[in-house]
Amino acid sequence: MIKPKIIAFYCKWCTSAGADLAGTSRLTYPPNVIPVRVMCSSRVDAEHVLEAFKNGADGVLIGGCHPGDCHYETGNYQTLKRVTLLKKMLEDLNIDPRRLRLEWVSAAEGKRFTEVVKEFTEEIAKLGELKVEKL
Amino acid sequence: MKRIGVFVCHCGINIAGTVDIKRVVEAVKNFPGVVYVEDYKYMCSDPGQNLIREKIKSEKLDGVVIAACSPTLHEKTFRNTVSQAGINPYNCEIANIREQCSWVHTNMEEATEKAIRIVKSIVAKTLLDESLVPIKSPVVKRALVVGGGIAGIQAALNIANSGYEVVLVEKEPSIGGRMAQFSETFPTLDCAQCILTPKMVDVASNENIKLLTYSEVVDVSGSVGNFKVKIKKKAKSVDYEKCTGCGICVEKCPVKVPNEFDRGMSERKAIYTQFPQAVPNKPVIDRENCTYFQKGKCRLCERVCPFGAIDFEQEDEVIEEEVGAIVLATGYELYDVSNMGEYGGGELEDVIDGLTFERLLSSSGPTSGEVRRPSDGKVPKTVVFVKCVGSRDPEHHFPYCSKVCCMYTTKHAMLYKHRVPDGKAYIFYMDVRTAGKGYEEFYQRAQEEDGVIYLRGKVSKIYKSDGKLIVDGFDTLTGRKVQVEADMVVLAMAIRPSSGAEKLFNLLKVSTDANGFLTEAHPKLRPVESLTAGIFLVGCAQGPKDIPDSVSQANAAASMISVMFSQDYLIHEPIITGVNEDLCSGCGICVAVCPYDARKINREKGTVEVNEILCEACGACAAACPSGAAQQKNLTDRQIISMIKAILEE
Numbered sequence: 001m002i003k004p005k006i007i008a009f010y011c012k013w014c015t016s017a018g019a020d021l022a023g024t025s026r027l028t029y030p031p032n033v034i035p036v037r038v039m040c041s042s043r044v045d046a047e048h049v050l051e052a053f054k055n056g057a058d059g060v061l062i063g064g065c066h067p068g069d070c071h072y073e074t075g076n077y078q079t080l081k082r083v084t085l086l087k088k089m090l091e092d093l094n095i096d097p098r099r100l101r102l103e104w105v106s107a108a109e110g111k112r113f114t115e116v117v118k119e120f121t122e123e124i125a126k127l128g129e130l131k132v133e134k135l
Numbered sequence: 136m137k138r139i140g141v142f143v144c145h146c147g148i149n150i151a152g153t154v155d156i157k158r159v160v161e162a163v164k165n166f167p168g169v170v171y172v173e174d175y176k177y178m179c180s181d182p183g184q185n186l187i188r189e190k191i192k193s194e195k196l197d198g199v200v201i202a203a204c205s206p207t208l209h210e211k212t213f214r215n216t217v218s219q220a221g222i223n224p225y226n227c228e229i230a231n232i233r234e235q236c237s238w239v240h241t242n243m244e245e246a247t248e249k250a251i252r253i254v255k256s257i258v259a260k261t262l263l264d265e266s267l268v269p270i271k272s273p274v275v276k277r278a279l280v281v282g283g284g285i286a287g288i289q290a291a292l293n294i295a296n297s298g299y300e301v302v303l304v305e306k307e308p309s310i311g312g313r314m315a316q317f318s319e320t321f322p323t324l325d326c327a328q329c330i331l332t333p334k335m336v337d338v339a340s341n342e343n344i345k346l347l348t349y350s351e352v353v354d355v356s357g358s359v360g361n362f363k364v365k366i367k368k369k370a371k372s373v374d375y376e377k378c379t380g381c382g383i384c385v386e387k388c389p390v391k392v393p394n395e396f397d398r399g400m401s402e403r404k405a406i407y408t409q410f411p412q413a414v415p416n417k418p419v420i421d422r423e424n425c426t427y428f429q430k431g432k433c434r435l436c437e438r439v440c441p442f443g444a445i446d447f448e449q450e451d452e453v454i455e456e457e458v459g460a461i462v463l464a465t466g467y468e469l470y471d472v473s474n475m476g477e478y479g480g481g482e483l484e485d486v487i488d489g490l491t492f493e494r495l496l497s498s499s500g501p502t503s504g505e506v507r508r509p510s511d512g513k514v515p516k517t518v519v520f521v522k523c524v525g526s527r528d529p530e531h532h533f534p535y536c537s538k539v540c541c542m543y544t545t546k547h548a549m550l551y552k553h554r555v556p557d558g559k560a561y562i563f564y565m566d567v568r569t570a571g572k573g574y575e576e577f578y579q580r581a582q583e584e585d586g587v588i589y590l591r592g593k594v595s596k597i598y599k600s601d602g603k604l605i606v607d608g609f610d611t612l613t614g615r616k617v618q619v620e621a622d623m624v625v626l627a628m629a630i631r632p633s634s635g636a637e638k639l640f641n642l643l644k645v646s647t648d649a650n651g652f653l654t655e656a657h658p659k660l661r662p663v664e665s666l667t668a669g670i671f672l673v674g675c676a677q678g679p680k681d682i683p684d685s686v687s688q689a690n691a692a693a694s695m696i697s698v699m700f701s702q703d704y705l706i707h708e709p710i711i712t713g714v715n716e717d718l719c720s721g722c723g724i725c726v727a728v729c730p731y732d733a734r735k736i737n738r739e740k741g742t743v744e745v746n747e748i749l750c751e752a753c754g755a756c757a758a759a760c761p762s763g764a765a766q767q768k769n770l771t772d773r774q775i776i777s778m779i780k781a782i783l784e785e
Contacts, residue, residue: 004301016235020205023234031245034252035235036771037206039710042728043754050774057785072753073656073666073730096175114239116457 004058004124008031008117009048013043013071014106023111030121031053031115033061040064041102042075046086049100053132059099059124066104076104076131096127137262140171140196141254144178144203146233146461153237155247159202162251166781168262168484170194176440179209180607185215185763186773189218198222198261202230202254220324223266225709230257233255233767252782259559259781261775267709270747274360275459279304281352281639284312286674286685287464288334294462299700303338304366305348306635308355309413310335311674312466316396318496320682321546322577328412328499335414345456349419353453355643357745359669360459360705363602370449372420373406377444380416384436384445392424394501398491400509401501410757411499420445424509428758440689456477460696463645464634466690467675470525470532470629478521478597478626485604486597488628489543496550506554508623515622519606520544520562524627526563533629533650538679540627541568545578547625548587560587561619563608571681590617630679644732652678663692667732668749671695678726700743709752712757716742717762725756725765 003005010016017036022029041064054061062083064076079102087097103116141163145151156174163172171194175183190196199222201213206229208778209685232250234628240246276299280291283305291303303310315335317327332582338344347366354365360722363781390405405425408418426433469488473481481487485508498504510513522540541564567589569575581587592609599605603620610617632651640647643667646654653672656664663671671692674685699705712725714734719742726734726743734747734756743765754767763772780783 003781008356008781017207020207020231023205023236023238026238028239031236031240031242031249034256036247036256036756036775036778036782037231038775039767040753040755043758043767043770043773045758047770048771048775048779052779052783055780056785057779063268068658070753071657072751073654074728075730075753075755078755078759080729122384126510 003120004032006059006061006124006128007052007057008033008061008063009044009058010035010037010040010063011065011071011075012037012039012064014069015041015103015113017107018063018109018113020104021107022113025110027110027114029117032121033117040070040072040073040075041079042072044079044082046082046089049086053095053099053130055081058127058130059101059120061120062100062102063113063116064102064103066106069106095132097128098123099127099130136168137198138170138194139198139200139258139261140173140187140190140194140195141169141200141202141258142178142183142501143172143174143254144183144201145176146204147176148201150233150237153240153243153246154232154250155243158247159250159254163254163258164529166258169258172775179212180625182327183771184212187213187216188220191217191222191589196222197226198264199227200230200254200257200261201223201227201249202232202257204233205229205231226261226264226269228257228264229255229259233344238422255781255784257777258476259777260774263771263777264769267768270707270711271704272360272707272748274700274702274705275362275457276300277362277456277458278304278460278462278550278696278700279352279362279456279458280313280462280464281668282464282466282674282676283307283338283348284464284466284674285313285314285331285334285682286340286466286689287462289686289689290462290464291344292334292337292341293690294696295341297700298343299692299697299698300343300345302347302364302366302458304350304352305346306351306779307354307474308349308371308419309409309415310346310348311412311414312408313490314682315410315412316497317493318498318500319546319550321542322571322573324546324707326482326498332412335412335464339414346415348415348450352639352642353530355461359748362461362623362669364458364461365458366454366456368452368454370451371450371514372421372422372442372446373418373451374416374446375415377442378417379442380418381441382408383439383441385418385434387439390424390426390435392421394552397494397501398476398487400491400494410608416558438750460671460698460699462671462673462689462692463639463665463676464674465633465676467630467641467679468633470631472626472628474532475524475626476523478594478624479599479604480626483597483599483604483624485622486624486626487516488626489540489547492547492625496554497548506551510623513622515558516555517561517619517621518548518623518625519547519594519604519619519621520560520625520627522562522564522627524626535569535679537627537630537648538568539681540745541566542571542574542577542681544625544627545581545587549581552585552587559664561621562587562589563606564589565593587708630675632676636676643670645672652676663688663695666730669699707748708752710752710770711745711747712754712765712767714743714745714765715764718762719743720762720764724759724761724763728755728759732757
């Protein structure tokens, strides 16, 4: 099994805070996920996800606040719409849509954060290295 | 290229225990733009901060990356440190290699590898960081309060008592709102008028409050700190400078119309004051019903007025006020009984709503507080109260709980029993919700001391037979059908936002929920702010609530406004999403995704404009923009992509 390379976009208010909580709680998870902190998950553009795949990422994780809890009220709904569309687009590009995942992790869910990362890392490892011909 | 210095913190063994600091330092040295790297045991300590300041000067750094703990902890600290050494604080970034690296991994090799990638991505970001200055905009230290019920009164008094001017706008001739119509208040049974009217008088006598009754907001422009509001003062047809409120005109006026304040159960004149304790206690002419205005003859009030205060020529006047903040306290009304055909609502005269019953209980009401039914003035010996009428009924009416009905219906039944001790009071209920201080005790008292009978179940039908109101219901506790022969029925109708408020909300572009109540900026953390900065929401305009909750909200909004007015400028984080006008086609996609109404299309220029004070920097617009014209400051697409590349580079 490969050691997958994963880019993760965390929103500042929920998921990044949840990741910090995993740290202060000294929970452990695989080190394959490298974080990029954004203000809101809705800041993540399709272009960013595609650039990640193009530059060698095997998986992309986007973490936002739970529905109804978004710091910016509606940002995570925008993200959900975009990710749904983007997954369809990935299929057209011959990229398994499972390589892109959107998860809601709150600032209190340190444990859940680690579970998400573990599970996603395993899934991407199973899917193997992403070979992108032209993007 | 920027000259970047990277400072790697050991955090004792918190980072150094799992991350090989030496290897990080060696790797970082080769990153583009990095001219200096140093590690230290505790970077946040005084010597650590001194080290950073010294090296900024000696190495002529113009960008700094601190590889340490989460930015939540020390981003402010280090930005402060670098600005003391002359660097714009927005050129300092934190690489989180503790919470999101050293603390969550055990294998040093892997943790070190990850830490290097994290630092590399933050260096890539810092290379493209711009120097930014916080956005400042002046504040007009005056507030507008719309709605003169208890919530609006409380907010206005608090803001005024903090030393700021308030414009209080009320559409009715008097302030007081719904609370002025109440009899006694749960759970203490204080008389509503006794606790409300002194506050109304305080409003009138407060030098900082400009009271505009019989007035409506007709236009609003501008934004937080600087709103321009147009207010229509409807013609009162009475010169308040001259009028003393003696009331002779009211006495002599020959026209009688149903009195809205008493829910149509008494009559008022065409020239009238709303109720005896009205503030201001001066009359207005209701032109729709005035003989002179309708037929051109009469002018009796003018003849009897000893002060020449009647002014038939008075016209509506629109005035403009500048304010820095707006409080919406537009209140509620009851869902009309005529919506309840199965209960005879609107058909059967003795099927009334809760507010009408309040007037029957009120000592200043049409019956001077005696419970007499509207149809024939007889004292009803059996009264049925029905709760959740229109509320909690998503299929037919509204899905939400109106919150106050459980308590006021209990109060109604209790007060009825006090007035008519040999009478019977039945309450049909779905649930009894008594969350609130002293509320459960009050409910117990109604059952145990006053003998109010609670029946758990819905009423299916109310109709008239042999002069009695037949209430068909079902008792779900015994599993039996119940039929009560009543003399009067009181329906606890759903609470609805005031009619007319919707127009105002649209004008202000504040959002409402599916039921028409105002939406707060955050349901838990920003409960009295709207999504539009500078606009606050209090009382039932935001959702059904009781008097203590309305007062608390009003206090909260007033305190937030006082904080805002205590500064001469509004200071705003500069990491907003701007517009590159050369790239913007004015498509408006960003306008649609902005939750704060911070963006709008300038038709003349054909591009989008940003109100920087309103932008909260979520970046949703930047991702939505198809041309790359919308870019978030210091988190541009170029920066994000550059971070991604830095992370993935072999």
